Amino acid sequence: MQSKMKESDPILEVKNLSASTDNLPILKGVSLTVYPGEIHAIMGRNGCGKSTLSKIIAGHPSYNITSGDIKFLGENINSLEPEERSQSGIFLGFQYPIEIPGVSNLEFLRVSTNARRKFLNKEELDTFDFEELVKEKLEIVKMDHAFLSRSVNQGFSGGEKKRNEILQMALLEPKIAILDETDSGLDIDALRIVASGIKKISNSQTGIILITHYQRLLDEIKPNYVHVMSDGQIIKTGDSDLALELEEKGYEWTDNFIKET
């Protein structure tokens, strides 16, 4: 199975990436390669650099890449704007989705979807065609149509915000999705909906990176690889059993790895 995957080209290659914000180093040489069909989980203590890694891949302007490369479908994307990354198929599911008052969720989703479609040389959708598409995708996350007429994320509960993220992922059909603690703040039912949504959207051509603290999401979506991050580095990589071991022994157990390296 694995050897077959490696025959194709990687979707994402992060090579020895170091980055800082306000001259404070956050990432200290991260390497990570994701092939089509793979699911990677990244775990680690708060502040270890997991979220930073995801934001840098998405192009957040607050971070400077000091060395290393990010390649997406073989191209270096270090200097691409966040919108160009999104249009070309990189998706970041936010840990804390942002509220945008006054901007209708429906219009936001349509403009966003059309930006991606334009990149793919697909016809842009008018409001009517988009209605049809979005109805179908709402099913995946079991969201009510009423969400669409509200302002983006405004007044949404934590679970509603996360489902809105997955709805965006379903509409954008990214090549790679980085889901930053999508499971945090979800009750068990919402977690199942979100997990099954992610599974429905992903396929043998897409890559997924799950950033999480909890085993319960990984029970629903079994990762091919689990990476443990600490102090801006990936200190250990294993298969799904590593997550179980981590759950049992806690992050203290990983402190030993730092000493090893």
Add this chain to the structure above:
Amino acid sequence: MVNENLVKDVVKEPYKYGFVTDIETEKIEKGLNEDIIKLISHKKEEPKFLLDFRLKAFKKWQKMKEPDWAALGYKKIDYQDIIYYSAPKQKEKISSLDEVDPKLLETFDKLGIPLTEQKKLTNVAVDAVFDSVSIATTFREELAEHGVIFCSISEAVKNYGDLIEKYLGTVVPASDNYFAALNSAVFSDGSFVYIPKGVTCPMDLSSYFRINSGDSGQFERTLIIAEESSSVSYLEGCTAPMFDTNTLHAAVVELIALDDASIKYSTVQNWYAGDEEGIGGIFNFVTKRGKCLGKRSKISWSQVETGSAITWKYPSCLLLGEESVGEFYSVALTNNLQQADTGTKMIHIGPKTKSTIVSKGISAGNSKNSYRGLVKMGTKATGSRNYSQCDSMLIGDQASANTFPYIKSQQPNSEIEHEASTCRISEDQLFYLQSRGIEFEEAVSMMVSGFCRDVFNQLPMEFAAEADKLLALKLEGSVG
């Protein structure tokens, strides 16, 4: 950070209407005195009552002091250094549009306001005012069939002198304030609208004000009368060329609504705002007021203020008639060194009167944007209600926003509600939209229009689209 600068770039606005029309004009000498006023009145062949009205106003103005309470800073205006009458030279009597100087028609064409028969806008009648005079008014015959009078105020003085004498200065008396007194003394042209009893005006009426010369002020005067059970929607647009001197614009607008009448007055103000260093631009000191004289009458102001170096403007409603309604919906965008002090006065006099205020101020660059409003409940305004909402949006860290709500209630049996908020376009919001494939400029413009939605919803449809475009244009720039 990085984005902070980008936002600044984005709000840099190219002014599209800054051209000057090269046309021979008839100007009178600079300065202001009784002789000048007599000269203006004489040029316009005015009846005696109007000359008296002007001279009385001038006497009052001479005794008044320029107001300094607004949150504005500017160099003192030299009122003797202004030309009070400037008109493009044309034939004495113009019987049809064919006789209008093609250069003038071209000018309005360029501004997107074609006036000629073949090209004129459908469904909107236009009165085009160039410096001190009205050039043309379209659709007059069609409107006349419904009994609607729509013409320049100069013509109205000649043809409907009784209406002018009855209503002029009844809403904004000459002594009301410094700039209103000045306008009453020297006003040159503007629009006049009369909607007879029971008539719903068959199309939107609009005036387009163009300042062309750099050294003359524009002092237009608009009077709209809606008789019992009539209704009208009136639109107003303004532009001016780019000069490095400041031009004074001091207008007065008076609206009168009788029983069950309704007037909707919408403005898109895009006077030249001056350059990035604050050189040049229009000083816009305007008094706009509506009188809801009749029972259940309604006056609704909506404005999108994007231009002028300085805006001093408080479209207001006097709610006299029982159950009359006043509304004020405003978007004011300031950038660079622009200053705006704008808001409204809702004066509840009659019982069961209602008013709504929704104000959205957006300040970018080093600009200053203030909302100033008064809600007053008089002793007889029992059962009256007001709702006010004043929101400010800051773009960048050099802009400022103020809210000055004044509330006076002499009637315990009335309700006044006030909400206010301030927000900033955050880097996180921009990143969120960008990370969904939405370009930076579009993201800013989406958020600004989202912020203004409550007001845009109140504008007539064509105007709403124009306002949205105008804001987008103001927010357009070279994003690196």
